[in-house]
Amino acid sequence: MITDEDIRMAETRVSEVKERGARLRMANRDDVADAINLEMGRLVELRERKAQQDAAPKVRKTAERSHASDLKGMGAELESSASTVDKARENAARALEELVSALRAHNATVGAVHTRLNALGLPLADDAVDQYESGAGHAGVLRVGGTTWAQVPVDAMLEHAVAEVVKREFGAKHPGARSRDIRLHSLRRGSVGALRIA
Structure with missing residues (x-):
């Protein structure tokens, strides 16, 4: 998960690379430009991924809304199935209690x-x-x-x-x-x- 702190850290790295490049005034400015471009590319990618991540729950909610009746039916089916299992477990427990009672008798x-x-x-x-x-x-x-x-x-x-x-x-x-x-x-x-x- 990409947080706002991740974005702030990426922005800080870009600023640091720019400052270092300005201080060094290296003979080969292409190296500094490459480093700045690399960090800028990472920052842009992080911002895009964060935007997608933030939008995903809304997109998912919209998609689920269009299948609301299906989801409701699935929930009812699962509840019914779980209820059947619970009743069977109760019946099995009663049957075992009957066995214990018969054995004691x-x-x-x-x-x-x-x-x-x-x-x-x-x-x-x-x-x-x-x-x-x-x-x-x-x-x-x-x-x-x-x-x-x-x-x-x-x-x-x-x-x-x-x-x-x-x-x-x-x-x-x-x-x-x-x-x-x-x-x-x-x-x-x-x-x-x-x-x-x-």
Whole structure:
């Protein structure tokens, strides 16, 4: 951007060259004349560019005025698109909150069943048998009808759900696609052997 100060400095340089030339009264006056012409040319060019620069916003405003309806339509289109994205983000956040709520309810159910199995005096293993088809084990793990259940880490399942979408949309090498792999069958197996690095 060319400022008024740039113009003043160029004018000062022209004056300095003229004064120096007058003081020196060199034998070869062509050198002094060339130096003055060079500085004058720079000054003229700076003034022209500054005039164009100062006029540009007015020219642009006039050009935009002739496209006002198009620009207004573009603005409305962008606002609508941004609104759609915002609604989709809100819906996605609600869906993730539903997932968290469902996982917490599932974990509460696993805990309640574990407590009931303990109350019934049905351990998962004892001295006679290494593991029964049904019973309460250690660390909240239980089996009912041969299926192992345990608490599912809510944060890991949430992370995995997001990573699945990232993987589909941006590929498996995207950093957001790497998470602990908790598949749907992990709900039945719980956290027992269900976590691995993808």
